[in-house]
Structures are given as structure tokens and as C-alpha cells.
Amino acid sequence: MRDLNDRVAVVTGGGSGIGRAIALALAPRNVRVVVVDRDASRAAAVEQEIVAAGGDGVGRSGDVTVEDDLVAARDLCLERWGRVDIVVNNAGVLAVGRPEDIPLTEWQRVIDVNLLSVVRSIHVFLPTLLAQGDGHVVNTASTNGLYPYSFDRLPYSATKAAIIAVSEALTLYARPRGVGVTCLCPGPVNTNIAEQVRFSGELTTIRPPRLGLVTAAAVGDLVVDAIESGRFLVLTHPEVHDILVRHAADPDRFLADELATFDHAD
Numbered sequence: 001m002r003d004l005n006d007r008v009a010v011v012t013g014g015g016s017g018i019g020r021a022i023a024l025a026l027a028p029r030n031v032r033v034v035v036v037d038r039d040a041s042r043a044a045a046v047e048q049e050i051v052a053a054g055g056d057g058v059g060r061s062g063d064v065t066v067e068d069d070l071v072a073a074r075d076l077c078l079e080r081w082g083r084v085d086i087v088v089n090n091a092g093v094l095a096v097g098r099p100e101d102i103p104l105t106e107w108q109r110v111i112d113v114n115l116l117s118v119v120r121s122i123h124v125f126l127p128t129l130l131a132q133g134d135g136h137v138v139n140t141a142s143t144n145g146l147y148p149y150s151f152d153r154l155p156y157s158a159t160k161a162a163i164i165a166v167s168e169a170l171t172l173y174a175r176p177r178g179v180g181v182t183c184l185c186p187g188p189v190n191t192n193i194a195e196q197v198r199f200s201g202e203l204t205t206i207r208p209p210r211l212g213l214v215t216a217a218a219v220g221d222l223v224v225d226a227i228e229s230g231r232f233l234v235l236t237h238p239e240v241h242d243i244l245v246r247h248a249a250d251p252d253r254f255l256a257d258e259l260a261t262f263d264h265a266d
């Protein structure tokens, strides 16, 4: 999508962290942004930030587990601006615990928010983008879906790996029809994600990937560059590329090396 000027974007989970940063990076490029967040006050605060900086944006309360909320965001774009060009499926949650301690209800919740939200978005937004023959979808996955470094968040790992697979396959369908796809795979980013982590059983901490912490603002800029250039994979930590090469070259050896980094008391 070479020219972002006058485009219209929807960003889910746009009230905080990475989604907020993507919204705030799009707005100065003259993109009208609808910020959808379960937390209405955060969505409203980002709307205010966009407008105060001279941009055009709307903050809306919306839950990605409710298809009607995505329909409402799409219809708002179509009624107000006559189009929707960029859809950022970013809202996500974390459930943490030993594999045997995370209950099925937590699996279902994480799958509903992280993965089925992308499915709902495909149903709600993709027909509009295809009809325009022009658009871009961004799906937020994680390094946690790219390679194994933890056992403490299996539902999260499963949904993020699935988002990568869905995004790759969707590219094969959508790109020839004028719709680009970007899959964002962040390493550790300084956001509010820890606030909404739900722990099951006795685990009370999570094992981070052995990567440095980056700012959400830097990730927002990377995503805008990827939309403009049509890039598929966005890594927030360039060293992840070499980790992926090592993983692909010998998955058994990779797992053995990772296991060696665990303390047996973990």
C-alpha cells in the first residue's frame, strides 16, 4: 500500500501498548483511525491523543470476541469515510500456568480472544477489502508462535502459531486480489500486557524470551513501514531471524539447547 494518505484503519486492542502505538503512528500519515478496545476509557484517551495531534480518529468500546462489535467498527468506517483500508487485528491476552494446570475454560478464552478474533475479522472486513481490490491486514502474533522458549503459556503459544499459519495462507489468497497481509511477531515490548495476565495453579511468573525490551512506539513505526512496503513478516528483534534459521536447521537440537537453559526447579 504505497500511499497511506486519506486511508481508513481499524486497530483492535488500540487503547494500549502496541495497538495504541500503531494507531498513533498511522494518524500523522493522514490515516483516519478507529481504535477499538474492550476498555472504553483507553480507546477514548487514544482518540483524544490523535485529535490533539491534529489527526482524525475515533475511539470505540468494542470486544473482539463479539462479531457485532467488529461489524459496528466496519460500518462506522463505511458511513463516515466510505471505505476501510487497513485492519489491524492486535487484541490479545495471556493465560499462564503449568500445562496440566491451565483449565479448558482458559484455553477457550485465549483462543476466542487471540485466534477467533482474527477469524471474525476475516468474515467482517475481508469482503470489503476484496471488493475494493485494495487493502491491508495486520495480524499480531508473537515470537512465542515462532519457536519454543517456554512451557508456561501453551494456549498463547498455540494461538500465536496459528495466527502465523493463518496469515501466511491468507497472503496466498489475498495478495493477488490486491490485499496485503503483515504478520507482526514481537519479542518483549514495554506495554501493559502484564496487567491482564491470568495465572492458573502455582506458577506466578512468566519466562520471557532472552531478548531485550523495545518500546511500543518503535513497533508502531515498524508496522507502518511494513504496510507501506507490503512486507509480510515484522520482527521487532532482528536477532530472531538467526534463531529461526537455527530452529529450522535442526528442531531436535534446538529443543535440546532450549532445555539446557531451564533450571530443573522451573
Ligand code: NAD
Binding pocket: 012, 013, 014, 015, 016, 017, 018, 019, 036, 037, 038, 039, 042, 062, 063, 064, 065, 090, 091, 092, 093, 113, 140, 141, 142, 143, 185, 186, 187, 188, 189, 190, 191, 192, 193, 194, 196
Ligand atoms: P496491552 O495489554 O498493553 O494492550 C492490549 C489491549 O487489548 C488492551 O488495551 C486491552 O484492553 C485490549 N483487549 C484485550 N482483550 C480485548 C478484547 N477481547 N477486545 C478488545 N480489546 C481487548 O498489550 P500489548 O502488549 O500491547 O498486546 C498487544 C498484542 O501484542 C497482543 O496480541 C499480544 O499478544 C501481542 N504481543 C505483545 C508482546 C509484548 O511483549 N508486549 C509480545 C508479543 C506479542
